[in-house]
Amino acid sequence: MRNDETSAGPRLLGPADVRRLAAELGLRPTKTLGQNFVIDPNTVRRIVRVAGVGADDVVVEVGPGLGSLTLALLPVVARVVAVEVDPVLAQRLPSTVSEYAPGVADRLEVVPGDALRVTTLPGPAPTALVANLPYNVSVPVLLHLLEAFPSLSRALVMVQKEVADRLAAPPGSRTYGVPSVKAAWYATVTPAGAVGRTVFWPAPNVDSGLVLLSASGGRDPALRDAVFTVVDAAFAQRRKTLRAALSGWAGSAAAAETALRAAGVDPRARGEQLTVDDFVRIAAARPSINSFGAS
Structure with missing residues (x-):
């Protein structure tokens, strides 16, 4: 039995699974693409829980990587549209999902490409963004998607802790700045917890944080x-x-x-x-x- 294979839930990726998949692909995670893969099943379960997504949601996931978070989302939501810039990872993801979660594999749509350039997505309009965003482009990607897809009612993103602090900072605080104001244009932004370095492979040099955004609505685009x-x-x-x-x-x-x-x-x-x-x-x-x- 593989990691997390139970009758009650999906099989999720643990450290051995992530390393096996990476080895099969000859993958060496790159800082250029901000690739740090989650290897802890409890972390992806937590992300899905905090995101509050359910059976009616169409979720956009940016940078699905090897599929750690994707596998946790698919049994819970109606559809996951995964945007992946790395062509090797984009091609492999459907096979991984079919291997680990065959019963919900038809809920996945992979869109190869750069999330900063995506302006349309196949299928129904997305209702939520749930993602472990690449550190080097996290704020631009978040703001771009919130603008491009006004149907998003909420988002739960994992970003570098410093970025999480900035996004959720209130006026008058030391970390309040341009990202804080622009995110607040679209949504009410709240911190949603810290994430340690050991849940990633390779482990980054910084801690991470979760940020929850609930669409405020009512603003004139x-x-x-x-x-x-x-x-x-x-x-x-x-x-x-x-x-x-x-x-x-x-x-x-x-x-x-x-x-x-x-x-x-x-x-x-x-x-x-x-x-x-x-x-x-x-x-x-x-x-x-x-x-x-x-x-």
Whole structure:
């Protein structure tokens, strides 16, 4: 009997399984692709549990690798669409699923390609994102998918602990920044636990963290670019007041002050003190600059 083969649940990948599959593929995990494979069945069970996905969910998984998390998701959800940039891993994943979980193999769809470039997915619209995101592109991938697929109602991602802290940071905290605000545009973001290094092969040099995102809804997608432009400008010069940091965005420091006051924001404040709603009001106030005749 292989690891975790029971009548009550799927067979999941343990350390020996992961190493066997890697050896069969002649695979050497690369830092370039951010490849750190989960070798602990309890960790993938925990991810699925915390994600709160169920029988009606269509889940996007980014970077499925050898299939550790995929195998834990398939018996629980309606469908898993796995996006894998490594062609060798993408080709092998269906065979692994057929070997370890033949009863639910038909629920898997593998999409070979770069998640940063995916704008459409086969089948029904995805409802959840559950993934062990590659460390080197975790924030860009997360934000891209949240934008590309507004049908996502929630996400549970495993990322580098430092990134997890930034994503879930509240305004005014030391780690609050651009990723915090942009993630909050799409969802309510909460930390969902720490993950140690020993659950991976190869073990990374940093700890990991889980972040849970629940879609907030109600925001106008047409405002997104304008809001994100303000956010980028505000944090590009963190030490400066918003009056100074947004002078380029507004055309002058005086025009920035006019927009900030129109939005109900103190021009002497700094970006790290503002909520995403503050940034929305600032972006919306910009058209009023010309009517005020600020210079």
